[in-house]
Amino acid sequence: MAKKCSYLKKYFELREGPQGLYPEPLLWKEGPEMEGFAGNFFYTFVTKPTQFHPVEGAVIHPYNEVLVFASLDLDDILQLHGELTIELGEEREVYTITEPSFVCIPAGLQHGPVKVNNVERPFVHFAMGIEGDGTYQAECIAPADLKDPVPGEKYAHLIKPLRTNMENILNDPDMNPEKLMAEMEEQGVTFGSGMGYEALMDNKGVLRSAFVQMGPGNADQMVWIFGNDMEDFNLNFSWGFYNSPGKWHRHGEVHVHPEEEILIFVSLDPDKPLDFGAEVELGMGWDDERIVISRTPGLYVCPKGLPHLPEITRWVDRPFGFIVCNIDSGHASPWVETDEDGSILDSEREKDFGF
């Protein structure tokens, strides 16, 4: 019998994007393809000089969007190894990006194209459009209608480095490293470094969760961006490299969020975009169904209020990429009370159905 939550798993296909947005096929989904998720998602490798978003002209969306330019350097997630420019505003202010970055595009802001001038080694671009009706929508500005590009500073605040803001981690009640480490210590977990919060995050803004035994399957390197880093967008997202089998969170079993999210698994190999080289399982729903994504890049749609986890990497042939895209400025994720076998207590459960 099919599992109740199976339909919340979606696989990607390599396909042409919306007309004129990207020059080559890429991985992408709109909200209606993700069970009505209030957002859209695009993911592509950048391997050579190119131009996209859009291919020519500029676009305006009726929703907030974040454009991310992320590293594929498994030794240092803070190195982009490339150079690109992006045009922002009706003024066509041109900004140059040389490190992993994200660009906040408030609804209604004319933007694009992104011009990649130099690629020393491949990197990744992904985009998330949120808080619309989930479909990709754009008003397109033709090249002939654009003003001449100019250098500028007006929109500089929208371009930010792709690294974790330490304050957000410390202030999040569910992610505070001191709290997490206290919980882990209760379980007898010891730490090699013996330092404080730096054990979880280095002073450059990279979370090294697996290193400090948050969970053996957790990230080797990860960055997490919150809404207050993104012009108060109702979004928090992560980008990380994962290379170890095992449970991702050894100090808890099942949690919930007040807002929905998508958990995205992607390849880090531009030559194998449709094989992320691993198999993962996610506990979903009140009955702890285990839903598996294997090899083909895909995602889980996690409805708000629906318990999910544990997340477990069953096996991994090579490092893969993982993105959290959560429609909330913070990442509130309280644990749900379970019995000693990890089953959710009945008293926690509203008498609903379907899940």
Added chain:
Amino acid sequence: MIQKEKKILVSRQYGNKQISAIGLGLCGLRTLAGHFKKDEAVAALGKALESGINYIDLGFPELCPDKALLKAYGALLNNADVSICVKANVLKLTSGEELTVQLRSCMEAYGITKVTFLQLYGVNRTAWNRIRGNGVLQKADELKETGAVENLSMHYTDDRFYLKPILQEGIFDGISIELSAIELPRNSGSLKIAGDFHLGTVVTGALKNGCILSELSLKDAICAEFFAPGVSSVLLELLTAEEVQKAVEISETSDRGKDYVRAQLAAKKARDAFYKKREIQCEVCRCCMPCPEGFNAPRIAELYNEALMFDAPEYSALQFEIENLAGKECVHCGKCQSKCPREFEIGTIATKAAELFRSQLKEVNCCDPRRV
């Protein structure tokens, strides 16, 4: 005799009918709150029928402060070729017999003889379980089988993820959801789910009883829903002929290519402005539930937020009454607050809201049993 040529508005499939893409709601919250003049309201219906609006929702006549208004409406409806939707409030019904009584009462109140759509109003995850067991659903199905009603629809008020298992039962011919600039991101997904089952959707609340027009133009408020994929009709409670005229003109002259993106952009700005007025940014995740006392704190808190956003507590109070939320009390056990992911004092806020709504209802006085 010169016969006026009836205009045909854009029409879309809903159930076994082609309905106008603008629908008219009668006896909605504006009426129940007394914000109408009888002659103007009747003229509005006349104007709507003349303009080609052929989907009419009869609202909540049991709470209407003017029963003569209902009869005047009915006289017009009986001479018109329209689809009539009657609501059965499942949040109050406890048996199939009560459903039959409510249907009959509504028809008698208006003096109408046919029902095109019987709408089960207020379906959510808990109500659905209840009506499957208490005979309401079975009776509704029977009414359709016997031809007493042509179509069965439901007004759905919960998260879209609980909609699929309901629709999988194959009972409904259409659904209705609340969809304004406020709910656009949250509820748009329900349009997709309904579309997967080849069902049309009537959207309500686009104008939030007129309150949304403080931040959004009428055109943008309508277009943001009118062009959303999967929408069959945008239901509006219009109480003057002028209001009808404006809505019809917008539906006839708007263009998806030109107006939809712009309308959504304006809707987002309006939403951001309204959200700043909420006391808590509760997204009704319901992690705080179940309540041992059955007190629906998240829904009451949501209505309270609406009262603050629109500075119109009377509408939230009426909704509080319609949804039968007054019957349970918070006992301040703190369980909900301990489970809230955002640590809102949700029980405290909902208790405050419930007290406000009860006092508002006394002022509106629509629940005076002498009026029923």
